[in-house]
């Protein structure tokens with residue numbers, strides 16, 4: 412007999428695992444979430460362990476609203492109205508080539524909103540506390556998992572055990588759930604590391620996110636509340652290590668060189684982070700009694716703000732299948748349901764992964780020919796509005812349509 416018995420147990424309390432727990436709990440499905448991280452409610456966002464922000468597209472925000480986890484984010488959310496791509500001059504060229512993708516050309520609303528990850532975590536944790544069907548175990552590790560006739564039995568670091576018919580692996584790139592279930596995957600790394608930090612600046616960002624293409628990778632300024640921005644600076648790993656080891660003054664100097672005066676005078680605040688860049692795709696997103704979501708199933712290089720938005724589509728699709736199945740009083744570990752989840756997600760995931768991989772290699776290459784091709788491509792997009800509109804729309808939607816929990820559908824509680 413296990414200490415915790417639930418309908419669904421989720422391993423991993425990253426933003427994807429937390430969101431799925433909120434969706435299932437909102438529907439009244441008994442859910443256990445095993446979360447290695449502490450709650451850290453009181454830490455200001457700039458001091459949090461995860462110093463990244465996420466550019467959430469509107470569909471992802473709709474999902475968070477359906478889960479009751481958007482209200483507390485609003486005060487920290489900054490509209491992203493324009494995406495500016497800059498191809499820097501190579502060698503002796505005088506002018507950089509920049510193209511604006513302006514959301515107002517296709518919609519009345521912005522592309523999305525930028526929110527600190529730690530704020531999103533805090534809001535999701537608060538929501539889980541208010542959902543009676545969710546047990547959220549923080550600072551707890553899943554140590555071992557064993558298949559039984561009733562689903563996986565998990566051994567936890569709090570000396571307790573848990574069992575559920577369906578286990579969800581939301582435990583990140585090195586997923587123990589994926590490995591224990593024997594699901595194969597392919598992964599590869601890039602010689603790049605993403606440096607992340609926050610800045611305050613004297614000029615307004617005017618809700619413009621600017622991605623500048625340097626030979627080692629994109630350098631992206633993402634607007635935050637007030638005159639602040641978050642930075643994702645993709646750099647050659649050897650240099651990233653060197654920059655991350657510098658004192659604040661020297662690091663700021665390097666940063667200011669990259670920003671090229673766009674935001675006036677600049678001051679660093681909060682923590683810095685370094686994220687080695689890699690990609691991964693698992694052969695299946697399920698096995699008997701198990702489904703994989705988010706980075707446990709697939710990981711992309713952090714280019715064009717895709718990763719978590721893609722993962723939240725896993726959450727929306729799987730949550731909807733499980734909620735309908737629960738309403739119909741059918742088993743949540745039904746293998747046909749898990750296969751349907753895999754089928755529904757594979758094309759979106761593979762096409763986004765291929766695009767992010769291609770874009771990262773294309774954008775991080777100093778060859779004269781590729782530089783010219785980038786210039787020509789950007790000019791074509793700038794001068795031909797239908798192409799620009801098509802690119803903007805494809806970044807905001809899935810090729811297979813939008814899951815209904817991302818289109819404004821509410822989650823009904825099962826009585």
Ligand SMILES: Cc1cc2nc3c(=O)[nH]c(=O)nc-3n(C[C@H](O)[C@H](O)[C@H](O)COP(=O)(O)OP(=O)(O)OC[C@H]3O[C@@H](n4cnc5c(N)ncnc54)[C@H](O)[C@@H]3O)c2cc1C
Pocket residue numbers: 422423424425426427428445446447448463464465466467551552553554581582583584587605607643686704705706707713716717718719720721722
């Ligand atoms: C620099 C950078 C910028 C990014 N910017 C964006 C952006 O703007 N927009 C966007 O959509 N995406 C962005 N992404 C991608 C996004 O951050 C990731 O897709 C997302 O954080 C992955 O979430 P996850 O929940 O799948 O994995 P993780 O955040 O890795 O969560 C997995 C969790 O599982 C836990 N865990 C692991 N093993 C166990 C265990 N045995 N027991 C219990 N818990 C366990 C881990 O501690 C962790 O908390 C960015 C990524 C990077 C690196």
